[in-house]
Each structure stands twice: as structure tokens, then as C-alpha cells.
Amino acid sequence: xxxxxxxxxxxxxxxxxxxxxxxxxxxxxxxxxxxxxxxxxxxxxxxxxxxxxxxxxxxxxxxxxxxxxxxxxxxxxxxxxxxxxxxxxxxxxxxxxxxxxxxxxxxxxxxxxxxxxxxxxxxxxxxxxxxxxxxxxxxxxxxxxxxxxxxxxxxxxxxxxxxxxxxxxxxxxxxxxxxxxxxxxxxxxxxxxxxxxxxxxxxxxxxxxxxxxxxxxxxxxxxxxxxxxxxxxxxxxxxxxxxxxxxxxxxxxxxxxxxxxxxxxxxxxxxxxxxxxxxxxxx
Amino acid sequence: xxxxxxxxxxxxxxxxxxxxxxxxxxxxxxxxxxxxxxxxxxxxxxxxxxxxxxxxxxxxxxxxxxxxxxxxxxxxxxxxxxxxxxxxxxxxxxxxxxxxxxxxxxxxxxxxxxxxxxxxxxxxxxxxxxxxxxxxxxxxxxxxxxxxxxxxxxxxxxxxxxxxxxxxxxxxxxxxxxxxxxxxxxxxxxxxxxxxxxxxxxxxxxxxxxxxxxxxxxxxxxxxxxxxxxxxxxxxxxxxxxxxxxxxxxxxxxxxxxxxxxxxxxxxxxxxxxxxxxxxxxxxxxxxxxxxxxxxxxxxxxxxxxxxxxxxxxxxxxxxxxxxxxxxxxxxxxxxxxxxxxxxxxxxxxxxxxxxxxxxxxxxxxxxxxxxxxxxxxxxxx
Numbered sequence: 001x002x003x004x005x006x007x008x009x010x011x012x013x014x015x016x017x018x019x020x021x022x023x024x025x026x027x028x029x030x031x032x033x034x035x036x037x038x039x040x041x042x043x044x045x046x047x048x049x050x051x052x053x054x055x056x057x058x059x060x061x062x063x064x065x066x067x068x069x070x071x072x073x074x075x076x077x078x079x080x081x082x083x084x085x086x087x088x089x090x091x092x093x094x095x096x097x098x099x100x101x102x103x104x105x106x107x108x109x110x111x112x113x114x115x116x117x118x119x120x121x122x123x124x125x126x127x128x129x130x131x132x133x134x135x136x137x138x139x140x141x142x143x144x145x146x147x148x149x150x151x152x153x154x155x156x157x158x159x160x161x162x163x164x165x166x167x168x169x170x171x172x173x174x175x176x177x178x179x180x181x182x183x184x185x186x187x188x189x190x191x192x193x194x195x196x197x198x199x200x201x202x203x204x205x206x207x208x209x210x211x212x213x214x215x216x217x218x219x220x221x222x223x224x225x226x227x228x229x230x231x232x233x234x235x236x237x238x239x240x241x242x243x244x245x246x247x248x249x250x251x252x253x254x255x256x257x258x259x260x261x262x263x264x265x266x267x268x269x270x271x272x273x274x275x276x277x278x279x280x281x282x283x
Numbered sequence: 284x285x286x287x288x289x290x291x292x293x294x295x296x297x298x299x300x301x302x303x304x305x306x307x308x309x310x311x312x313x314x315x316x317x318x319x320x321x322x323x324x325x326x327x328x329x330x331x332x333x334x335x336x337x338x339x340x341x342x343x344x345x346x347x348x349x350x351x352x353x354x355x356x357x358x359x360x361x362x363x364x365x366x367x368x369x370x371x372x373x374x375x376x377x378x379x380x381x382x383x384x385x386x387x388x389x390x391x392x393x394x395x396x397x398x399x400x401x402x403x404x405x406x407x408x409x410x411x412x413x414x415x416x417x418x419x420x421x422x423x424x425x426x427x428x429x430x431x432x433x434x435x436x437x438x439x440x441x442x443x444x445x446x447x448x449x450x451x452x453x454x455x456x457x458x459x460x461x462x463x464x465x466x467x468x469x470x471x472x473x474x475x476x477x478x479x480x481x482x483x484x485x486x487x488x489x490x491x492x493x494x495x496x497x498x499x500x501x502x503x504x505x506x507x508x509x510x511x512x513x514x515x516x517x518x519x520x521x522x523x524x525x526x527x528x529x530x531x532x533x534x535x536x537x538x539x540x541x542x543x544x545x546x547x548x549x550x551x552x553x554x555x556x557x558x559x560x561x562x563x564x565x566x567x568x569x570x571x572x573x574x575x576x577x578x579x580x581x582x583x584x585x586x587x588x589x590x591x592x593x594x595x596x597x598x599x600x601x602x603x604x605x606x607x608x609x610x611x612x613x614x615x616x617x618x619x620x621x622x623x624x625x626x627x628x629x630x631x632x633x634x635x636x637x638x639x640x641x642x643x644x645x646x647x648x649x650x651x652x653x654x655x656x657x658x659x660x661x662x663x664x665x
Contacts, residue, residue: 116594118596143596148597170512172514173514174625174627176612176627179623190625192610196527199532221514223513226631248340249341249664265350
């Protein structure tokens, strides 16, 4: 036995490839070699304006939420080249150089074409879900060749279950959230799903109010465990059915949820800092 | 019944060691050399056997996603290098391509070739760091020196190209900032010739090394289905026999122009993941040779406006970083600053598999498994 393990050198690398070729790809593996998922993705949708009323654009709530950008910055045409003062200053020395780097080479682009709008996303999958859930499926669109759907929170867990169990979306890429403080339903919860069989990626979004729980995806995809913990940590959103909902990046007894829009960039839990670090402020 | 046989059966029956032991909670890290940074693992042990783990992370949490919301798209670009600092180029590529997608801009061919070359060089460098440190954890000192010696040449190319060795900030939104220097392609090709025999050298040290084999074979097994359920990607997924690589599945940059294979393992153990990464290094060399010998002429950066104001909307874009699927989910509100940037870090998600992989194994295997997951804490914590 020891003798087998010891031969060193050329023989070993030579054996291995054969070894690995022989390895059967597991069931879900096979589709990987297929060509990229062209069919689901149409060309960018520049000219087709406003077929869809472009339901809840992030823009609605946003400008006010950004103290750094004064409204005045918006109308300035790109050529004016004076964005810097409008943008919050703390970036410091190195960054302007970087900005100039991008800007310097090509001549400034001419005034923009009309903003692209999401197109309706038509596919058997959407039809099926629409049939099953009716208006619970609020929107199904394609933006920049990427498909997403917005579903009502009451059916979110059912839709996720269907996608996981019946539609082969077996890989939960990410769970995250976006905060829109001006909206009634303040939070977007976003599930990014991928199907190995279809080589397709979709996003499922739902909107919840402050204090409302979201359905946990852990029973469907164990990977959602830490991802949901992070959302809870950063946004304070509870997930019903999560086995172990604790903070993950911030200290356990920290107060506040840093990725909310009303949490300042330099804000911190002073009491925690004082108790645990023995200093007045970490800033 | 012989004595040893007796203890063996007792182990099987009760799951306990032959010593009268009770449960022990052991703290590993955050200051521990084999946790590759500041990872703290709380181990629940029965003797040497691991009953369960709890990862405590966040020691390097810098709030990258929060910072992004307070910087312009261009200003945020250098920050992404600080997540996975071992593979900074990949981070930058993912971010730039995500913003380009948001803008509806495509980088020119020449830029894509440069991007592929630098990213693959970085993949090599990242795998070399992984191999060196992983081997060191398990007790092989030499690979560390070999790997770092060979990685140095890559860093020299980076330095010559953009002035930085680690946090390169090599790419810009729309393409690359710098034209390649004279002799760049030749240096890359020379490096390919240089590194191939070196990879054989690493293998000579380890592949059939009895200690290495015994420490890694059958340790930390994950099946393909478990990997998918746990969201593990990159070499961890491929080591379990799932042939999936974003460079092939959903090609980005210029990857659809090159021929390369996706190496896979079959047992899903630490040894197979080692073999997969070694093979990946060879494939990277293959890509590098094709790319460096065919860099097309043309501009290196697309026409992007001086002030980036992507139209309101959201995109998710992901690339195959050395550690797995690295994704950026960016929400734009039409202003100069992103409304939200979410980074989907491969290390963070892969680390979640640790508990599954070490349950029932020995403390020493925890070290091997942390190494095989190839985590970088800067990316786990962000």
C-alpha cells in the first residue's frame, strides 16, 4: 500500500485526467455544457417606450433619501463636468483621479437616449404562475435581458416553493433587501434564483411593510440561512420559519440596522462602543 | 473480543470515544493561523470528534455595501478590490461589468481580452495563495514558498500594468484605463511557459504524498446535491462533480472566444477539490495563451459619459471568481450614486457549508476543511 502512494512525478499527473473524465457528472450537472441562455434574453429595449407603466421604479423614493446629491445635480448635462461638488465630499484625494481616468479618454457621450424601460416578460413559466395566482403576480418583466417578477407577499412563499420544487430553480443565489423609506411598503425582498437545468436566472421580489415578517426560504434552500440572517442584521427584517435568526456580521447586542436608509454612514451604537471598547466613539 | 475491537464497537454504538468524555466547547480563532484571517469557529466537541460548529464572523465588517450608497459609481470601484484582496481583479471585473450592464454599455474587444488575461492571471495567483496556505495548514511547508515565489511574477506583471500589486483597480467602467505596455503579451506567454512546470512541481510535492493524501482523501465530503442546496459554487461545486462554471454557462467578457475545459472531481472531498484547482490552473494557462496571442487592436474603453447616471432600474451580474460565483446586484435610481449595491460573496456562502463538512470529523480536519473552502475573510465580512 505505501508503495502505491509514493511514486512521484510524471506518472501521477498523467493518470489524473483520465480519472476525472470518467467521473460521471451528477444529475444536475449535465446542462452546464449547454450554450448560454440566449433564448430568454431579448435585445436591450431602448426604443420601446412605456408599454408597461414601469411599476414602482426605485426612483420614486430615492432622490430624497440621498442627502449627498442635491437636486441641482440632475439637470446638469454631462459635458458640464461639474459633478464633483454635488456629490458628498468625503471621498478624498485618490478618487477624483480615478473619475478623471474614465472620463478623460473618450469624448463625452452625446445627450442620452430615452431611458430603457422594462418589457413584459412572456414565458410559459409566467403564464403558469399567473394562472395559479392571478393578480398576486403583480408584475413580470424583463429589464436589461434579466427577468424578474414582483409578487404579493401573501403568495411569496408559495411562488418560491413552486419555483424550487416544480420549476427546477434549485439554486438560491442570493437573498437580499432594498429599503425605500418613502414607500408604504418599505422593503423589497429580492430572491435571486438560478436553475442548473435551464441555465436561467430569475429574480423574485416582494414588498413588505416595516415590522412585517417575510417568509423564510431556508426549508427550500438551506443556503438561505446565512443570507437571511444578513438581511435581518442589516435591515431588521424578520423571516418566519428561519431556524436560527441571529445577527451575523454585527455584534449580537448592537442596536440599529445599518443598511436602512435612515441609518447614517458614520452612525454607530454609542452605548455598545462605550461598553465594549471603552472609548467614547469609534469615529 | 480483542481490546481494540471492543473500543471500535463501542464507538459505533454510542458514537462516543472510549474515554469517558463529556461535551466540550472549544473556541478556535479569531486569532488562529489556519483560519485564514479573523474567523472564529466555536466547536462543540466530544473528545476529538466535532459535534457541531458555529461560525462567528464580522470581524472585518466594513460596511462595503453602505459605503457604496454614499459614493458615485466610479468612486466605489476601488473599494471592491478590498473584499477578496487575493483576487482583486475579479472583484473589479464583476463590478465594472455589472455597472456596464446597468448603463447598457459594452466594453470593446481589446478591453475584454485584457480583462480576461488579468483575471486569469489573478485566478492563478489566487489558487497559488490557496495552495500554499492550505498545504501549510496541513503540514507541508514547501508549497507555500514555491507558490509565493511563482505568484510574485504575476504580481510583477500587475505592477507593471497598473502600478499596484494587490488591490489593482485595473478596470474602469466601460473598459480598461491603461493601454497594455510594450511586451505585455510576451511576458504573459513567457509566464505561461514558466508556470506549467511549476504546477507539475506542486503536484510532485503533494498529489501522491502519503501524508497529504491521508489528510485530504475522504475528508469534508459534499455531494453535488448538497453543494447546490448549500449554494456552494466554484471549485467546491466542481469538486463534487457538478460541471458548472459561469465562464461557460453564461459567458462574460471574452470567455466565449476561448477553448478550455471545466475540470471536475467525483468524490467531493478535500483531495478532489485540490485536484480541481490544480487542473483549473492549467486551464487558466490555456486561456492565457489563447488570449495573449490574439489581443485585437482597437479602443480599450467604450464611450461612457463623464458623469455616470445609469437609468433607474436594477441588474444582477455575476462572474466566476476564483472562489465561486461573485455577483453584484445594483439598484439605480437614476442619480450618480447607486441606490443599493449588494455583493453576493462566494466565500460567505461557501463558508456556510463548513458545519456540514466537519460534523463527525476530527478537530484536525476542521483545519483542512477551512483551507479547502478557500475563504477570504475580507470577502466574507465585507
